[in-house]
Amino acid sequence: MASAKGIFCESCKEKRASIKRPKTGQPLCQECFFAVFEEEVHQTITQNGLFNKGERVAIAASGGKDSTVLAYIMKLLNERHHYGLDLFLLSVDEGITGYRDDSLESVRRNRDQMGIPLQIVSYSQLYGWTMDAIVRQIGMKNNCTFCGVFRRQALDRGALLLKADKIVTGHNADDIAETVLMNVLRGDIARLQRCTHIITGSDGAIPRSKPFKYSYEKEIVMYAYFKKLDYFSTECVYSPNAYRGHARTYLKDLEAIRPSTIIDIIYSGDSLSVKAEIKLPVQGTCSRCGYISSQELCKACVLLEGLNRGLPRLGIGKANGSNLKEHIKKLQLKEERERESLRGEKEGELEEERVKEDQLVYGGCKEERGLKCSCGHKTDTLSLQTENISLEF
Amino acid sequence: MPLSVEIEFSGGAELLFNKIKKHKIELPDKMGVANTWTIRDLIGWIKENLLCERPELFVQGESVRPGILVMINNIDWDLVGGLDYVINNNDTILFISTLHGG
Numbered sequence: 001m002a003s004a005k006g007i008f009c010e011s012c013k014e015k016r017a018s019i020k021r022p023k024t025g026q027p028l029c030q031e032c033f034f035a036v037f038e039e040e041v042h043q044t045i046t047q048n049g050l051f052n053k054g055e056r057v058a059i060a061a062s063g064g065k066d067s068t069v070l071a072y073i074m075k076l077l078n079e080r081h082h083y084g085l086d087l088f089l090l091s092v093d094e095g096i097t098g099y100r101d102d103s104l105e106s107v108r109r110n111r112d113q114m115g116i117p118l119q120i121v122s123y124s125q126l127y128g129w130t131m132d133a134i135v136r137q138i139g140m141k142n143n144c145t146f147c148g149v150f151r152r153q154a155l156d157r158g159a160l161l162l163k164a165d166k167i168v169t170g171h172n173a174d175d176i177a178e179t180v181l182m183n184v185l186r187g188d189i190a191r192l193q194r195c196t197h198i199i200t201g202s203d204g205a206i207p208r209s210k211p212f213k214y215s216y217e218k219e220i221v222m223y224a225y226f227k228k229l230d231y232f233s234t235e236c237v238y239s240p241n242a243y244r245g246h247a248r249t250y251l252k253d254l255e256a257i258r259p260s261t262i263i264d265i266i267y268s269g270d271s272l273s274v275k276a277e278i279k280l281p282v283q284g285t286c287s288r289c290g291y292i293s294s295q296e297l298c299k300a301c302v303l304l305e306g307l308n309r310g311l312p313r314l315g316i317g318k319a320n321g322s323n324l325k326e327h328i329k330k331l332q333l334k335e336e337r338e339r340e341s342l343r344g345e346k347e348g349e350l351e352e353e354r355v356k357e358d359q360l361v362y363g364g365c366k367e368e369r370g371l372k373c374s375c376g377h378k379t380d381t382l383s384l385q386t387e388n389i390s391l392e393f
Numbered sequence: 394m395p396l397s398v399e400i401e402f403s404g405g406a407e408l409l410f411n412k413i414k415k416h417k418i419e420l421p422d423k424m425g426v427a428n429t430w431t432i433r434d435l436i437g438w439i440k441e442n443l444l445c446e447r448p449e450l451f452v453q454g455e456s457v458r459p460g461i462l463v464m465i466n467n468i469d470w471d472l473v474g475g476l477d478y479v480i481n482n483n484d485t486i487l488f489i490s491t492l493h494g495g
Contacts, residue, residue, distance in 0.1 A: 017468070018469060018472075020471040020472050217491045221491045222462070225489060233404050233405035233490065235405070248492070249459075252460040253459055255459060256459040
């Protein structure tokens with residue numbers, strides 16, 4: 001039985017242990033814990049070849065614990081092991097008063113304390129809608145769908161602004177194990193197959209990786225605590241995702257009984273293979289904005305279309321709902337008409353090429369998004385903004 | 394002799410305690426039984442006396458909800474006996490939630 005004085009560190013055998021590592025059960029002192037935690041992330045990075053020398057890496061930064069520790073560790077390892085990376089913080093402002101505005105303050109403090117430049121992209125810039133406005137339209141139910149879909153694209157677009165070669169996210173082992181469970185529970189085979197991949201998006205979008213794939217949440221929080229890192233912790237003011245919440249509680253209950261559960265679930269996810277006869281959606285690109293999509297239109301464009309037409313529930317639920325099919329038909333017709341008129345113009349084909357290129361890079365001009373592009377078409381603000389990138393230092 | 398103890402909440406756990414992070418408390422003498430307070434007893438006491446809302450987000454059974462880390466004088470409670478740790482005068486006990494967004 002351990003006394004109140006505690007036990008000695010199993011590594012240095014000199015200092016008193018401060019943490020029992022969940023992964024191994026080892027008692028470690030603060031210094032030995034830092035060393036082993038940092039070394040494991042370094043091993044994850046090098047063994048999986050996450051970066052190449054000279055690359056620009058955008059760290060997706062929410063101001064929360066995981067991304068704060070990630071930014072700190074990336075900077076530390078980059079200097080210690082001479083990765084030769086240019087690091088940037090990239091934050092998405094969803095436009096959620098009382099939540100994201102506060103957490104962005106915490107990102108700004110990280111920028112100042114760690115000396116890493118920060119780029120913020122906002123939903124209102126990119127889509128013409130803040131989450132606050134979306135929630136006023138759609139209510140508290142389903143708004144996480146909008147937020148999740150929009151955030152994914154927003155990160156890619158922000159990374160393009162930064163001319164980043166890679167994006168890193170703070171997803172930790174607990175998050176990944178939880179996602180494996182969620183995908184099993186939802187029967188989402190396509191996601192189940194790729195959700196444990198340490199690098200995703202090498203198929204067109206900017207590659208994303210998860211240096212904390214094998215790092216336990218407990219260790220990340222302990223690391224932040226002992227290092228006195230400044231992070232923000234509040235729940236989003238809009239409906240916590242109940243289903244995911246159950247999955248998380250279940251996982252935490254299992255972890256309390258057997259801590260290796262987390263890493264074991266990830267191992268299961270890594271080892272699963274999908275039977276050849278199972279049909280998986282084919283990844284293509286959105287016919288409207290050029291973003292990767294397995295449907296004719298990407299989810300973000302469908303959601304935006306609904307919002308802008310005052311039918312915010314359009315993209316919610318199964319993607320093959322009759323509503324959506326009909327709607328896509330309509331959209332296709334409209335797009336065809338637009339293309340026809342383009343062809344009629346002088347230099348029509350050149351223009352089409354240009355628009356296509358534009359779409360690949362920036363999502364292109366969108367009539368629906370309200371603002372005018374320098375070429376005269378209406379657009380979202382992104383292509384405008386590329387002309388004057390403002391980095392915050 | 395009542396025990397004087399410092400209780401802290403962080404990582405989002407403070408949201409369940411009126412956003413107050415630090416609490417200096419006195420644990421009263423127990424009547425009739427051995428006059429010791431364990432972490433198990435303390436969690437029950439917190440539930441009755443400090444917790445402001447949604448107790449299910451802090452307490453589960455006789456312990457804290459899994460995902461809440463407990464540090465006793467800066468040491469992981471798993472190293473000093475967990476729920477059975479006997480509290481001393483002037484101990485600092487910290488509850489860190491890991492359940493809030495990252």
